Amino acid sequence: xxxxMTTGLAASLISGTILADNHVLSLxxxxxxxxxxxxxxxxxxxxxxxxxxxxxxxxxxQNARGVQKSAPSDCEWGLNPQGFPIWGRCGPATDxxxxxxxxxxxxxxxxxxDALSNTAELFVDGILVGSSTGxxxxxxxxxxxxxxxxxxxxxxQLFGKIDNVRVWNYARTDQQIQQSASLQITAADASNYxxxxxxxxxxxxxxxxxxxxxxxxxxxxEIMVDNFLPSPCPGDVDDSTAVDGIDLAILLQNxxxxxxxxxxxxxxxxxxxxxxxxxxxxDGWGACP
Numbered sequence: 001x002x003x004x005m006t007t008g009l010a011a012s013l014i015s016g017t018i019l020a021d022n023h024v025l026s027l028x029x030x031x032x033x034x035x036x037x038x039x040x041x042x043x044x045x046x047x048x049x050x051x052x053x054x055x056x057x058x059x060x061x062q063n064a065r066g067v068q069k070s071a072p073s074d075c076e077w078g079l080n081p082q083g084f085p086i087w088g089r090c091g092p093a094t095d096x097x098x099x100x101x102x103x104x105x106x107x108x109x110x111x112x113x114d115a116l117s118n119t120a121e122l123f124v125d126g127i128l129v130g131s132s133t134g135x136x137x138x139x140x141x142x143x144x145x146x147x148x149x150x151x152x153x154x155x156x157q158l159f160g161k162i163d164n165v166r167v168w169n170y171a172r173t174d175q176q177i178q179q180s181a182s183l184q185i186t187a188a189d190a191s192n193y194x195x196x197x198x199x200x201x202x203x204x205x206x207x208x209x210x211x212x213x214x215x216x217x218x219x220x221x222e223i224m225v226d227n228f229l230p231s232p233c234p235g236d237v238d239d240s241t242a243v244d245g246i247d248l249a250i251l252l253q254n255x256x257x258x259x260x261x262x263x264x265x266x267x268x269x270x271x272x273x274x275x276x277x278x279x280x281x282x283d284g285w286g287a288c289p
Contacts, residue, residue, distance in 0.1 A: 021225055021227075022163070022184075022203075022225065022226060022227050022228065023163075023201070023202045023203050023223050023224065023225055023226070024054075024161045024162065024163040024202055024223070024224060024225075024226045025147065025148070025161060025162045025163065025200075025202050025206070025221065025222075025223060026161050026221070026222045026223065026224045026226075027148045027149075027157070027158055027159060027160060027161070027162070027221055028058075028159055028160075028220075029157075029159075029219070029220055030149075030154045030157045030219075031149070031151075031154070031157070031218070031219035031220070032148060032149070032218065032219040032220050032221040032222075033065075033146055033148035033149040033151065033157075033218050033219065033221060034146070034147040034148060034200075034206050034215040034216065034217055034218065035144050035145075035146055035147075035151075035215060035216055035218055036144055036145035036146075036147075036198070036200075036206075036208070036214070036215040036216075037144050038069075038141075038142045038143060038144055038145075039212055039213050041197055041198075041210070041212050041213065042069065042145065042167070042197055042198070042213065043140045044077075044140075044169045044197070046115055047115055047169055047170055048112070048113050048114050048115045048116070048169070048170045048171035049077060049086075049111075049112070049113040049115075049167070049168065049169065049170070049171065050110060050111065050112050050113075050166075050167070050168040050170065050171055050172040050177070051067055051077065051079040051084075051110065051111045051166075051167050051168075052079075052108065052109065052110035052111070052123075052164075052165075052166050052168075052172075052177065052181070053066065053067055053079070053108075053109060053162055053163065053164055053165040053166065054106055054107070054108050054109075054162065054163040054164050054181075054228070055101075055106070055107060055108075055109055055158075055160060055161070055162050055163075056104065056105060056106045056107075056160045056161040056162075056268075057081065057101060057102075057103050057104070057158065057159070057160040058103065058104055058159045058160040058161075059103075059159035059160070060081065060157060060158040060159050060160070063082075063153070063155040063156050064080060064081050064082075064149075064156060064157065064158040064159075065078065065080055065146060065147075065148060065149050065150050065156045065157075065158055066078070066079050066080045066081060066109070066147070066148075066158060066162070067079050067080075067146070067147050067162070067165055067167075068080060068145070068146050069141070069143050069145045069146070070085070070141075070143055071141075071143055072150055072152075072153055072156075074141075076139050076140075076141045076143055077111075077113070079109060079110075079111040080158075081101055081158070083122065083130075084111035084112075084113075084120050084121075084122050086113050086120055101124065103276075104268055104276045105268055105276060106161075106228050106268070107124055107125055108124070108125050108126065108181045108182075109122075109123065109124055110122075110123040110126075110172075110177045110181075111123075112171045112172060112177075113171060114171040115171070117133065118133055119131055119132070119133045120132050120133075121171075123174065123177055125181075126174065126177055126178035126181055128174060145167070145198070145213070145215070147162055147165060147200075147215070148162065148221065151218070161224075161226060163201070163202060163226070163228075164184055164185075164199075164200070164201055165198070165199070165200040166185070166196065166198065166199045166200075167196075167197040167198045167199075168195045168196055168197060169195045169197050170195045184203070185199040185201065185209050186201070186203070186209055187204070187207075187210075187211065189209070190209040190210045190211070196209075196210060197210070197213070198210055198212075198213040200215060202223045205217070205223065206223075233284060233288030234267050234280055234284065235247055235267065235280050235282075235283070235284035235285070236284070236288055237250045237251065237262065237264050237265055237267070237281075238250060241287065241288045242286065242287050242288060243281055243284045243285050243286060243288065244285070244286075247281055248278075248281055250262050250265055251265050251273060251277060251278060251281055253265075254266075254273045255273050255274070256272065256273060256274075257271075257272060257273065258273050265277065267280045267281070268280065
């Protein structure tokens, strides 16, 4: 079990070992996605469900697909920028994610469906941002799990990066979501997590740590190294243990495109030194925790 480090969660989660070579799924053109064929292990009805993953959005809009198991005109479940649709409840908490997800920044998103209370919940960085209660339940279908888009519908393309996709066959608590969001579950660890349907860390292609729900990269989808923000003090560009005028000067000197000397000036690793990186520096101004 490895622990990813990022500033996207509460400080209590920022501890452990920094990954030097964390890999993520990268999607930057139409028809790039991952497909995981249906398997009996994916059947969750009539129980609950949790879907979670890390995401950095660089584009895609309302129809973008994060991770889903559904057809265009139907839905079993899907955790997308526009919400967490559930079969029989298509559209609970609609547009909640669209209102709160930042662009060009890694965030952890999670969707819960509690079958007992018929309640769907949306979490961003471990914080509940929306919920909806009503009739309905998860449905058993033969749809594949898709990551990044719905084939045949270009408007469904998500542009950006995805990592640590996990699907569980029960509704996890907010404490469980917060405590395990930064954990990277390996094949050696998977059996220690009851209820884990699938876990894709992209350290072994699109293979599933449980061994039964391996995916396939489609189109030009790529797996690349991205260490998120591998520091509890990401604005500290020069590693001086403080975010100060020197870090700001380095940022401004590298504005637009980072130089080979200071690639870390692109703090959020989106390919450009811009206002998003500046915001991280200003937000963390002062001594590092």
